[in-house]
Amino acid sequence: EVQLVQSGAEVKKPGESLKISCQGSGYSFTTNWIGWVRQMPGKGLEWMGIVYPDDSDIRYSPSFQGQVTISADKSIRIAYLQWTSLKASDTAMYYCARGRNLGSSWYYFDFWGQGTLVTVSS
Amino acid sequence: EIVLTQSPGTLSLSPGERATLSCRASQSVTSDYLAWYQQKPGQAPRLLIYAASNRATGIPDRFSGSGSETDFTLTISKLEPEDFAVYYCQQYTRSPLTFGGGTKVEIK
Numbered sequence: 409e410v411q412l413v414q415s416g417a418e419v420k421k422p423g424e425s426l427k428i429s430c431q432g433s434g435y436s437f438t439t440n441w442i443g444w445v446r447q448m449p450g451k452g453l454e455w456m457g458i459v460y461p462d463d464s465d466i467r468y469s470p471s472f473q474g475q476v477t478i479s480a481d482k483s484i485r486i487a488y489l490q491w492t493s494l495k496a497s498d499t500a501m502y503y504c505a506r507g508r509n510l511g512s513s514w515y516y517f518d519f520w521g522q523g524t525l526v527t528v529s530s
Numbered sequence: 531e532i533v534l535t536q537s538p539g540t541l542s543l544s545p546g547e548r549a550t551l552s553c554r555a556s557q558s559v560t561s562d563y564l565a566w567y568q569q570k571p572g573q574a575p576r577l578l579i580y581a582a583s584n585r586a587t588g589i590p591d592r593f594s595g596s597g598s599e600t601d602f603t604l605t606i607s608k609l610e611p612e613d614f615a616v617y618y619c620q621q622y623t624r625s626p627l628t629f630g631g632g633t634k635v636e637i638k
Contacts, residue, residue, distance in 0.1 A: 516565035520574040
């Protein structure tokens, strides 16, 4: 069974750093892309970026390039999303999801993590 | 960037009725690289349809997708109580990947 299990909810202050995680199991973690999607409170879905764990190839959405860092450690089957200096506007639910690309150059997402709620407040 | 516009914003229907959701793209979505997701309150999105018309594993056949280029439709043939949720479309023909703003299907 494919599973993506994300780290727990976080409450942080503006300016603090944060790294959240997503552990995959039940499939070949190394050779499947993992994407990150933001959902701000009461809003829709926004793609942030995607990583290929085997070689750490990373593609960012222009909206998030430079704002976050995506990475993966294939030895422990975990993908990460991190911030160096959080802002209140980073308050959101963050989802990881497995990317699929049957024939396409880009990806849809067939399995999703349960989400990590990040709250940034002074 | 391909902008996806979903309509209507909210659809008020009764169980057993047919739901028709629209997703319109600002540019052609080549090769029909469009997916649909369902999201219920407090849950992660769930993949329903990929490549415009292919049902994901385990998705009931009352869900169907159609369309091409710039106009796509998700149809739920007969609404079940568990189908009341928010639905998103997503294009994966080019970067950045984009989602529509969502259509909420609510109980009338």
